[in-house]
Amino acid sequence: MAAVEEHLTGGNVTAGVVRVGATVRRPxxxxxxxxxxxxxxxxxxxxTGAPRPLGRDERGRQVLEYVPGELTEDLDPRHLPDIARMLRDLHAAAASFTPPxxxxxxxxIPPVGVPGSPVGEVICHHDAAPWNLVRADRGWVLIDWDNAGPGSRAWELAYASLTCCGMRPERPIPESAARLRSFVDGYGLDPALRPALAALLGVNAGAMYDLLATxxxxxxxxxxxxxxxxxxxWxxxxxxxxxxxxxxxxxLGEE
Structure with a gap:
């Protein structure tokens, strides 16, 4: 009996992504x-914040661990420090990775670096946003790694901050600022990099707009x-x- 394939939707899921039991199959x-x-x-x-790779199936598709949990684009602000700590742990874990x-x-989107956080310092996820976050039993897990590649911690943190904190025009500035502070404090960003991060937020959102427009x-x-x-x-x-x-x-001033 053939395994049941459930097509996965939501976010920017690539066509042909399916769930088969406890696995995800991707082109x-x-x-x-x-x-x-x-x-x-x-x-x-x-x-623990990423799915395990499980090789290829009989059709040559990528096989990944399916991570059950809650997927929501409306994040509770109380969860922001934990998500940021997961991102910090990702960067620390990726720092020892040597690409094949x-x-x-x-x-x-080509990443941007700043002094103290240059492009190429670490492999990044490059879409750490609510639509790729699963709240699982083992903690927060990032899915959809197809855009991973060399980047900078500051660039990835800017994107994750503006998306996870919901820093949109209709949200009062003090509320967005408080969320941003909570997220960046959770990550534990070096104070010397905080002014540069503040300036990268708009650059990052503009790069997303340019990608869409192109x-x-x-x-x-x-x-x-x-x-x-x-x-x-955007x-x-x-x-x-x-x-x-x-x-x-x-x-993002004095801690």
Whole structure:
């Protein structure tokens, strides 16, 4: 009897991603071997915030551990420090990873570095956001690793901060600032990097908008669809974050 395949939806899930029992099966791309090597390393060093890689199935698809739990894009602010600590632990675990020879990565948005946190210092997830977070029995788990690749801690933390803290224009600035402080304190970011992080927030949101706009122009999915649905949202978020850098720097002041 053939195994039952349940198509997975939500977020920016790639077409053809299915659940089979306690596993997830995904189409293989040029980056899959490097992603599997990274996930195997994370598991080996005890990082629990990622699914375990389980090889390939009879159809050549990537096989990953299915992580049961709650998936919600509306995060409780009380959970922000724990999510940030998971991200810190990811970066610490990835720091000892040596990519396999000829590793190929598929990072959609070129990362930006700052003094003290340069591009290439660590392999990052590059989409650490509510739509890729599962609240599991073992803690917070990041799924959908196809965009993993070399990055900088500051760039990844900026993206995770603005998405997980919900730093959108309609949220009062003091509330967003408090959430940002809670998240960054949870990560334990070096005080010397905090002013640079505040400035990266708008740059990061603007890079997301540019990805969507370029995807719409070129007819690339899912970016063209997301641009139609959320392009104006990301442009507004970028403008809002740029306009209030002083507020974010103030919030991230002395610990």
């Amino acid at each position: 293989v791309g040029p980056q899959t071997d490097a992603v599997d090597a990274l996930l195997a390393h994370l598991h080996a060093v005890g990082f 020879p000829g590793a190929v990565w598929h990072t959609e 995807g719409a122009r070129d007819g690339r999915q899912p970016w063209a669809r997301i641009y139609t649905e959320d392009g104006a949202f 442009r507004g978020v970028a403008d809002h974050l740029h306009a209030n850098v002083a507020e974010w720097r103030s919030a």
